[in-house]
Amino acid sequence: MSRVNSSASEVLDPILERYSRNPNHLMQILRETQERLDFIPDWAVDYLAEVLVLPHAQIQSVIGFYAFFFGSPRGKYRILFSDNVTDRMQGNTALLSRMLSRFSLAQGQVAGDGLLSIDTTSCTGMCDQGPALLVNNYPVTRLTSQRIDQICELIKKQTPLTQWPAELFLVEDNIRRKDVLLSTEMTNGEALKRAIELGPQGMLAEMKASNFRGRGGAGFTTGVKWEACRNTAEKTRYLVCNADEGEPGTFKDRVLLASFAERVFEGMTIAGYVIGAAKGLIYLRAEYRYMLEQLEAALEARRKAKLLGQNILGQQGFDFDIEIHMGAGAYVCGEETALIESLEGKPGRPRIRPPFPVTHGYLGKPTVVNNVETLAKVTLIAQNGGAWYRGLGTRLSTGTKLLSISGDCDRPGIYEYSFGVRIAQILEDCGARNAMAVQVGGAAGTCLARHEFGRKIAFEDVSTSGALMVFGNHRDMFEVARNFAHFFEHESCGFCTPCRVGTTMMCNILDKIANGNGTAYEMNELSRLHQLLSTASHCGLGQSAGRPVNDTLQKFRPSYDRRLAQKDFEPAFDLDAALAEAREITARDDVDAHLGTEA
Ligand SMILES: Cc1cc2nc3c(=O)[nH]c(=O)nc-3n(C[C@H](O)[C@H](O)[C@H](O)COP(=O)(O)O)c2cc1C
Numbered sequence: 001m002s003r004v005n006s007s008a009s010e011v012l013d014p015i016l017e018r019y020s021r022n023p024n025h026l027m028q029i030l031r032e033t034q035e036r037l038d039f040i041p042d043w044a045v046d047y048l049a050e051v052l053v054l055p056h057a058q059i060q061s062v063i064g065f066y067a068f069f070f071g072s073p074r075g076k077y078r079i080l081f082s083d084n085v086t087d088r089m090q091g092n093t094a095l096l097s098r099m100l101s102r103f104s105l106a107q108g109q110v111a112g113d114g115l116l117s118i119d120t121t122s123c124t125g126m127c128d129q130g131p132a133l134l135v136n137n138y139p140v141t142r143l144t145s146q147r148i149d150q151i152c153e154l155i156k157k158q159t160p161l162t163q164w165p166a167e168l169f170l171v172e173d174n175i176r177r178k179d180v181l182l183s184t185e186m187t188n189g190e191a192l193k194r195a196i197e198l199g200p201q202g203m204l205a206e207m208k209a210s211n212f213r214g215r216g217g218a219g220f221t222t223g224v225k226w227e228a229c230r231n232t233a234e235k236t237r238y239l240v241c242n243a244d245e246g247e248p249g250t251f252k253d254r255v256l257l258a259s260f261a262e263r264v265f266e267g268m269t270i271a272g273y274v275i276g277a278a279k280g281l282i283y284l285r286a287e288y289r290y291m292l293e294q295l296e297a298a299l300e301a302r303r304k305a306k307l308l309g310q311n312i313l314g315q316q317g318f319d320f321d322i323e324i325h326m327g328a329g330a331y332v333c334g335e336e337t338a339l340i341e342s343l344e345g346k347p348g349r350p351r352i353r354p355p356f357p358v359t360h361g362y363l364g365k366p367t368v369v370n371n372v373e374t375l376a377k378v379t380l381i382a383q384n385g386g387a388w389y390r391g392l393g394t395r396l397s398t399g400t401k402l403l404s405i406s407g408d409c410d411r412p413g414i415y416e417y418s419f420g421v422r423i424a425q426i427l428e429d430c431g432a433r434n435a436m437a438v439q440v441g442g443a444a445g446t447c448l449a450r451h452e453f454g455r456k457i458a459f460e461d462v463s464t465s466g467a468l469m470v471f472g473n474h475r476d477m478f479e480v481a482r483n484f485a486h487f488f489e490h491e492s493c494g495f496c497t498p499c500r501v502g503t504t505m506m507c508n509i510l511d512k513i514a515n516g517n518g519t520a521y522e523m524n525e526l527s528r529l530h531q532l533l534s535t536a537s538h539c540g541l542g543q544s545a546g547r548p549v550n551d552t553l554q555k556f557r558p559s560y561d562r563r564l565a566q567k568d569f570e571p572a573f574d575l576d577a578a579l580a581e582a583r584e585i586t587a588r589d590d591v592d593a594h595l596g597t598e599a
C-alpha cells in the first residue's frame with residue numbers, strides 16, 4: 001500500500017518532471033522540494049522513494065549528509081552565520097549573540113512558533129565583505145549591529161525575502177588588481193571560434209604548449225588531463241566545472257561567475273570540444289545559490305547565439321550544452337570524486353582512486369573536472385596561443401593567479417598577479433600593515449610567519465588554490481588554528497577512521513588547551529595526530545586537516561605555551577587509574593595488572 005500523502009503528487013510532480021524523474025538528479029529534486037516546503041518532510045521522502053525507485057534509506061542518507069538539507073522543520077527563516085576565522089575577526093560572534101537574544105533563542109534551536117532558526121555554517125565565501133550570514137541560502141554581507149536589528153525587524157514582521165531591501169543582498173566583486181584575465185576583453189564566441197579554427201588536436205597542442213596547470217589546488221597540467229580523457233575508447237565523456245569553492249578564505253570563483261561567467265562557459269565549451277564531451281556540468285556551491293537564475297539566463301542567451309546546443313557556430317557535429325547542479329553545503333564535495341558522487345545524487349564521499357575520473361568519472365564515463373579559474377583561463381590561451389601564455393609567470397608556474405585576499409588589510413578583495421609574486425609585495429598592495437602571519441591556500445594551506453614573507457606564490461614555492469588571509473600582530477594564532485581544526489572536524493565526511501576520529505581528537509585537545517587544562521602531553525599528541533592524519537587519511541581533506549595546527553605549533557608556539565596548565569610532560573589521562581575497576585572485577589592487584597610499573 002502506498003504510504004504517500006495525497007497532496008505529495010501535487011507538490012512534487014512538477015519538480016520531478018523538471019528533472020525527468022531521473023534519480024541522478026536527486027540533489028536538485030531535494031533542493032527544490034526544500035525551497036518549496038522549507039524542509040523535506042517524511043511524506044516527501046516516501047513519495048520520492050516510490051517515484052524514483054530508490055530505497056528510502058538512500059534518500060535519508062543524502063538528506064543527512066548535506067548541511068543544507070533539513071529533514072525536520074528549521075523555521076521559515078533559516079539564518080546561518082558564516083563562521084570562518086575572518087568572520088570571527090570581524091565580530092560575528094557578538095552579532096550572532098545579539099540576534100539570538102533578540103529572539104530569546106539558543107543557537108541551533110527552532111523558534112516555538114516555527115518562525116526561524118539561527119545557527120552557524122562554514123565559510124560562505126564572503127570574507128572580503130564579512131561578517132556575513134545566509135538567510136534561506138541568500139547572503140547578507142557587511143553585517144553590523146544596525147543590520148542585525150534591521151533583519152530582526154523584517155523577520156518579526158514576517159516580511160517575505162523578496163521584499164527585503166535590495167542593498168542587504170548586495171555582493172560586491174572588490175576587484176583590486178587586474179592582469180591578463182581580468183583586463184582582457186572578449187567578445188562572446190571569439191575564443192571558441194579560434195579553438196574551432198585550430199581543431200581539437202590543435203587546441204590541445206596550444207594547451208600543452210602553455211604548460212598551464214589547474215587552479216583548483218593540485219596544479220595538475222590541464223593539457224595532459226584533457227588528453228588522457230580524449231584518448232579513452234569510451235565515446236560518452238563529460239566535462240565538469242568545479243565551482244564548489246568551499247576552502248575557507250577563497251572567493252575568486254564567486255567573482256568569476258558573477259562577472260566573467262561568459263569566459264567560464266566559453267572555456268567549458270572549448271574543453272568539451274577538445275575532449276569530445278557533449279555535456280558540461282557546473283557544480284555550484286549552495287552558498288552561491290543567489291547566482292543561479294543569472295547564470296541560467298546567461299546559458300540560455302548562449303544557446304540562442306548558437307554558442308551552446310547542437311552544431312555550435314555552424315560546426316557540424318559539435319554539440320555541447322551546460323547544466324548547473326547545486327551543492328548542498330559540504331566542503332568535501334570540492335574533492336573531485338566526492339563531487340562526482342554528489343552529481344550522481346549520492347552523499348559526497350570521495351571515491352577510492354584509481355580509477356581516476358578521466359577514465360571512470362560521472363556515471364562511470366571519462367570525465368574531466370576543472371576549476372572555474374582554470375576554465376576561464378582556457379579562453380585566454382585560445383585567444384593568444386600557448387606560447388604567449390607560457391611567457392607569463394615562472395617556468396614551472398605559467399600565467400597568472402587570482403588571489404582572494406581577506407583579513408587584516410585595508411583593501412580586501414580579488415588580486416590577479418603573475419606567478420612568482422612575493423608575499424611582501426602582496427601585503428603592501430592590499431594595505432596589510434603589521435602582518436604577523438598569512439595563511440595561504442585556506443585552512444588546508446600553509447601558514448607563513450613574517451620571516452617567510454620573501455617567499456613567492458608559485459607551484460614550486462608557496463602553492464595555493466587562491467586564498468590569502470592576513471593576520472595582524474594583535475591576533476592569536478592558536479585561536480586561528482582552533483577555528484580551522486573545528487572546520488575540518490565539522491566537514492569530515494566520516495568515511496575513514498583516521499580523519500573522523502583524528503579531527504575530533506584534535507579539536508578536543510585544542511579546546512582543552514583553550515580552557516587552560518592542557519599540558520605538554522597534549523602538545524605531543526597534537527603533533528602525533530597531525531602525523532596520523534597526513535599519512536593515513538583517505539583524501540586531501542584529512543591529509544591536510546592537521547596542517548594549520550602543525551604550522552602554528554612550529555611558528556607560533558608561545559600562543560600555545562601560555563595557555564598550558566603545566567609545561568612538563570604530564571599525561572592528562574591516567575590510564576592506570578582508569579583500569580582500577582577492571583582490576584577489582586578480576587580480583588587482581590599484582591604488578592602485572594598495572595601499567596607503567598617495573599616487574
Ligand atoms: C577537500 C578538498 C576540497 C577541494 N575543493 C575544491 C574546490 O572547491 N574547487 C576546486 O576547483 N578544486 C577543489 N579541490 C581539488 C579538486 O579535487 C580537483 O583537483 C580540481 O577541481 C581539479 O581542477 P584543476 O585541474 O582545474 O585544478 C578540492 C580537493 C580537496 C581534497
Ligand code: SF4
Pocket residue numbers: 332349350491492493494495496497499500537538539540541542543
Ligand atoms: S579523509 Fe576525511 S573527508 Fe576524506 S574520505 Fe576520509 S573521512 Fe572523508
